[in-house]
Amino acid sequence: MASAPARSTRGRRPARPSGDDREGAILATAERLLGERALSAISIDDLARGAGISRPTFYFYFPSKDAVLLALLDRVVREADAALAAVPDTLAADPSRYWRECIATFHRTFGAHAAVTLACAEVRLTNAEVLALWSRVMESWTQAVTAAIEGERERGTAPAGLPARDLAIALNSMNERVLYSSFAHDVPTVDERDVVDVLHTVWLNAIYQTTTPGPTGSSRPAR
């Protein structure tokens, strides 16, 4: 269930040699069609034909439609984790900037795969594997944020208050829902151009009770 193996267990049977491009074609077709309509409106036949194979052959590569989405989500999550790891750790020098970069990174990465993100939200509620993967991801980000908040409190930059973990969960949940609405163009929604600003400001107030925390106070205030 861990994210490490990624190929051997998940999806197709043993397999190895050429059929790899077919697998890629299925994934590409899925991401393309998800840009046009919801996953529930995409049949396995659509995916198969899009990849130039018949429906039974589809099952040679993936056990179900959901498994395709799971593979897609796995890719996006890896990408997000990598992008997040590349954010420079300016938490001590300029905390406002640090949090902003993290939020902007999420926005950028998931926004670049909005169709997959939205489809996962749809499937998560009925598919245990997608739910498990998403839970794992949320848990790891929650732990990172929890540790960062506790660090800021020990450093004296952030005041004591809510248990750091509860705060981290609430803020991460807010981001998830607000970014989702933004991608889906739900109403009501925050304009996509402002969404990072808005989330950033709420995070700062929730963690520091000010929008200009830290030694420098150099961070840009809310809008």
Add this chain to the structure above:
Amino acid sequence: MASAPARSTRGRRPARPSGDDREGAILATAERLLGERALSAISIDDLARGAGISRPTFYFYFPSKDAVLLALLDRVVREADAALAAVPDTLAADPSRYWRECIATFHRTFGAHAAVTLACAEVRLTNAEVLALWSRVMESWTQAVTAAIEGERERGTAPAGLPARDLAIALNSMNERVLYSSFAHDVPTVDERDVVDVLHTVWLNAIYQTTTPGPTGSSRPAR
């Protein structure tokens, strides 16, 4: 599409006399079964048999499975609106208490119908009518919160900052997602006993930059 008519348009055909109890039986069966499994795992046949009728007869009362959920959601939303209207307006005298009561009211009302709430989240992503109803509801709450925040700012209790509407959307979205996770027992999640406290504290910090706003400062601080 407004919530007013509620009966004449939505769901069944003209109908009037006795079949009302059948309609009620279908709704009751739906809410009962939703307590056991997801909507996608409930067939129209299940609903029909639960109500003591055959599948074709089901269609005499509701045009689809989703329409049943829509009716259920409509009831819950009315209940929430009524409960919210009954919250005493202590915004001027004790803002902390006011916000807490609003959040607690949501938690109580939707928690009492957690199964319906969760099912709606599932269907909202594929059903335009449920999405529209939910959007309408979120929009009305957003407007109420926006007005309240603007009032607090004019009164001088809350500092200027983010556009009030953006803030209202972010906070409402956070509540939606966090309460959902709590009802669904997702992980990570905030313990159901603490969830109102956590949300309340984030709201206060986001709106006032303090957990003890207002003239009295009498509100209970975070945990």
Add this chain to the structure above:
DNA sequence: CACGGTATCGACACGGTGTCGACTCGGTCA
């Protein structure tokens, strides 16, 4: 060239949805 695994698909069984036409049954009116 035969063998074995990869890759492919036609055909089937299954389950859920939605519709149609026929039937019952209680009330109404000539």
Add this chain to the structure above:
DNA sequence: TGACCGAGTCGACACCGTGTCGATACCGTG
């Protein structure tokens, strides 16, 4: 009272998407 009517009911059907099975074609290798 008996023809009528519309609400309510359901059996049977057509349709569609899923998942499986068995047969086959297509390699690369000994």
